[in-house]
Amino acid sequence: MQALRLARSAATPLRSTTSAALTRRCLATATANPVEVVSSSTSATAAPVPLSNIEALWGKLTPEEKQTVHEQLETIQQKDWKELSLEEKKAAYYVAFGPHGPRTPVSQPGDNLKIFAITAALVGVAGAIYLGIKSISPAPPKTMTREWQEASNERALEAKIEPMTGISSEGYKGKGFVQSK
Amino acid sequence: MRAQIVSSVLRTAARPSVVARGARAVPFAARASSSHAEETFESFTERYVNFFKTAEDLFEVQRGLNNCFAHDLVPAPSVVEAAVRAARRVNDYATAVRVFEGVKEKVENKSQYEAYLQELKPLREELGLTLKEELYTSS
Numbered sequence: 001m002q003a004l005r006l007a008r009s010a011a012t013p014l015r016s017t018t019s020a021a022l023t024r025r026c027l028a029t030a031t032a033n034p035v036e037v038v039s040s041s042t043s044a045t046a047a048p049v050p051l052s053n054i055e056a057l058w059g060k061l062t063p064e065e066k067q068t069v070h071e072q073l074e075t076i077q078q079k080d081w082k083e084l085s086l087e088e089k090k091a092a093y094y095v096a097f098g099p100h101g102p103r104t105p106v107s108q109p110g111d112n113l114k115i116f117a118i119t120a121a122l123v124g125v126a127g128a129i130y131l132g133i134k135s136i137s138p139a140p141p142k143t144m145t146r147e148w149q150e151a152s153n154e155r156a157l158e159a160k161i162e163p164m165t166g167i168s169s170e171g172y173k174g175k176g177f178v179q180s181k
Numbered sequence: 182m183r184a185q186i187v188s189s190v191l192r193t194a195a196r197p198s199v200v201a202r203g204a205r206a207v208p209f210a211a212r213a214s215s216s217h218a219e220e221t222f223e224s225f226t227e228r229y230v231n232f233f234k235t236a237e238d239l240f241e242v243q244r245g246l247n248n249c250f251a252h253d254l255v256p257a258p259s260v261v262e263a264a265v266r267a268a269r270r271v272n273d274y275a276t277a278v279r280v281f282e283g284v285k286e287k288v289e290n291k292s293q294y295e296a297y298l299q300e301l302k303p304l305r306e307e308l309g310l311t312l313k314e315e316l317y318t319s320s
Contacts, residue, residue: 078272082309089274090316096275097282 048072051091058100069095144180152177226257233263239271246280255287258300265301269308282313 049061049069061069073092076084084092099105142148153167153176160168167176220228229249236242246264249256256264261280268277281298288294304310 074272077274080309081269081274081277084274084309086311086316089278089311092274093278093313093316096273097279 051076052087054091055094055098058094058098146178146180149176149178149180222254222257225252225254226260229256229260230263233260233267236267236271239273239276242267242271242273242276246276246283250283250287255284255293255297258297261297261301262304265304265308265310274310277308277310278313278316281310 049057049065049072051069051072054069058066069091073088073095076088077092097103143152156162156167156176162168166172167174229245232245232249233242236245242264245267249260249264261284264280265277268274268280281301284297285294288297298305298312305312
């Protein structure tokens with residue numbers, strides 16, 4: 001809504017200064033390229049641009065040529081719409097609502113695959129770093145074996161440590177010191 | 182730019198809303214919490230049909246379409262017809278195609294869209310309107 005108001009207020013001074021051919025207020029074009037409209041009133045005599053393949057051409061056109069196309073389409077659309085050819089219809093739709101200007105798609109086709117490949121590569125790099133560090137790191141301490149920890153349990157029972165709630169208490173179900181597999 | 186934003190904000194703030202005007206007329210015993218006036222679908226349809234019948238240029242038509250399609254409902258076929266006829270009046274083919282694209286976005290499923298197309302087939306034939314999916318058959 002804010003953008004809409006700004007577009008409208010931006011369009012108002014233009015309308016008062018430019019010629020009668022440009023009195024048309026248009027959301028689709030006014031927000032897309034307001035500069036274009038300013039520079040256009042002099043280029044009404046520019047060479048006509050072919051409308052048949054406007055989708056491919058549109059990105060390469062200069063602002064003046066785009067304005068010519070706008071004017072061409074404006075006159076074409078005043079005719080009976082049943083007389084319009086498919087190319088003219090496509091051109092009219094593409095220029096007004098095609099994927100250019102503010103309607104450019106955020107992602108190109110194939111972007112998802114690229115994102116997936118790069119993410120997978122980064123996860124792979126992380127895994128390689130993990131394995132590399134693990135291969136050069138020293139062995140775990142000798143107390144981290146099952147045998148040692150079971151022996152620790154025996155010693156704890158001999159010494160009757162933690163007789164209330166811990167390993168030496170009645171009906172103890174826990175694992176005591178055993179944590180390695 | 183900043184001054185423009187500030188001025189438009191102030192303008193919005195200064196404009197008394199419809200709801201507030203309605204509430205002021207009601208005696209103060211009315212409850213504030215649930216006293217919003219609710220527009221029925223029929224009055225919504227009538228409002229936008231009238232709007233599109235009187236819309237004077239492309240900017241107004243597209244503004245009306247933006248507002249109309251912003252609600253949580255699919256505009257009635259009469260609204261769609263009025264919008265398409267407004268687009269014809271201001272000589273903008275692309276907007277007429279876009280109206281049907283908007284309907285396609287708003288409906289819940291394909292059969293509803295088909296129903297709209299069937300309902301408005303005479304209009305499309307009368308104006309020579311091609312749908313977007315007919316213009317771009319491959320995509």
